[in-house]
Amino acid sequence: MNKSTINLPENTIFEVLVTTTNNQKPHTKPFGMKIQDKQVVLTLFPNKTLNNIKNNKEFLIQFTLNPLIYTKASLNKLTSKDYQNNNILKEATVILRLKVNKIIEQxxxxxxxxxxxTTIFSTVTDIKQENIQVPAINRATTKIIELLVDYTRYNYMNSNQKTSYINKIIExxxxxxxxxxxxHNKSLNLIKKELNIED
Known part of the structure; x- marks a missing residue:
């Protein structure tokens, strides 16, 4: 990887893929991150990603415009075929290597x-660019990401919230x-299958 700086506006949350390792195996999940005082900030609830970051103090943030990768990551459907060397996703366009500076729990x-x-403050130590794509905004991608953000809270929802979420998927x-x-179609089909939503 080549050392560089990340050019993103501060205090703006971006949906990214966070890749951590456990016994050398990659574990990738989508989360929101922001830049604050030139540090990368993640805010996480208790989960495997958080445990891996606490144990290793290093991780990757990967960017892609492919909604299927976000969906597969959310639903634990990524396989070794989705990765290349060094736990880098084949579909990644920008890969950041980060080192943890500080962890705060509240x-x-x-x-x-x-x-x-848990809020994690990290510094970018390396940045790599691959698979250069035009950073175009697509409505379907935005909808998929929004559904996936809600999906991460599905197990905490009451029955009314779950019904509302399922209606949102259908709409x-x-x-x-x-x-x-x-x-996008594969992503939607995976979400519907995971929640047993029939056509």
Missing amino acids: KNNDKYGENII SENIIRKTGNKN
Whole structure:
């Protein structure tokens, strides 16, 4: 990887893929990250990604415009075929290697109940660019990412919230099918299959 700086506006949350390792095996999940005081900031609830970061103090952040990779990562469907060497995703366009500077834990109380949230402050040590793509905004991608963000909280939802979420998926389907491509369609189908939503 080549050393560089990341050119993103501060205090803006971007959906990214965070790759950590456990016994040398890659574990990738989508999360929101932001730049704050030239540091990369992640805020995580207790999960495997957080445990891996605490244990290793290093991780990757990967960017891609492919919604299917985000979907497969969310649903634990990524396989070794999705990666190249060094735990880099084949579909990644920019890969950041980060080193943890500071970890802060605090209690959080939201509509899903009381949780511990952990904020991780990290520094970019290397950056690599591959698979150069035009950074175009697509409505179907935006819808898929929004559904995946909600999906991460699905197990904490009550029955009314789950019903509302499923309705949101159904309502989003027309836009996704109309404005997306085969990867958007595969993403939507995977989400629907995971939640047993019939056509």
